[in-house]
Amino acid sequence: MQLGLIGYYSDFVVYPLVIAILGIAGLIEAGEESAPEWIGMVIFCLGLWTLIEYVLHRFVLHHIPYIRDLHDRHHVEERSSVGTPTWLSLGVHALVAFLPVWMAFGFATASAVSCGLMLGYLWYISVHHMIHHWHPRHPSYLYTLKRRHAVHHHIDDTANFGVTSIFWDRVFGTAQL
Ligand SMILES: [Zn+2]
Ligand SMILES: [Zn+2]
Incomplete structure (x- = not known):
């Protein structure tokens, strides 16, 4: 979507805040004994994000109607503020990852999974902006x-x-240097 300046930059304020709050709440819930596993889960999900990033870009941004058109525009007007609004990415994340994991495995696990995935997403949008x-x-x-x-x-x-x-491009044979 074409975003305004505030819309474009709100990710960089909202995500760190949500990650910090969820991280503190999750670590309190996990307790001292489970903290190492909690941190391990965050790191695992951070790595998992790189695969999700690859799959979303290859199969969603380039193939799903409407989304594909918006992404095509980004390919042409690479510096315009076309992007995903914070409320949409957060909403999808909550529905697809945070809430189902919470229901199945409890809040501590869900907070770790979400912190890892959201850190990955934040890293991705930051790198993409810098690029x-x-x-x-x-x-x-x-x-x-x-x-x-x-x-x-x-x-x-x-x-x-x-x-x-470049890792997943190498794995799936789509790397071009
Ligand atoms: Zn693309
Ligand atoms: Zn780009």
């Missing part, structure tokens, strides 16, 4: 990501679906 708006020096991690993402935008949109890492 399109910053001029990273060469060579650097960010420069490599920027070049790979530019290949996806302008040369081959069937390659380089991962934004924060």
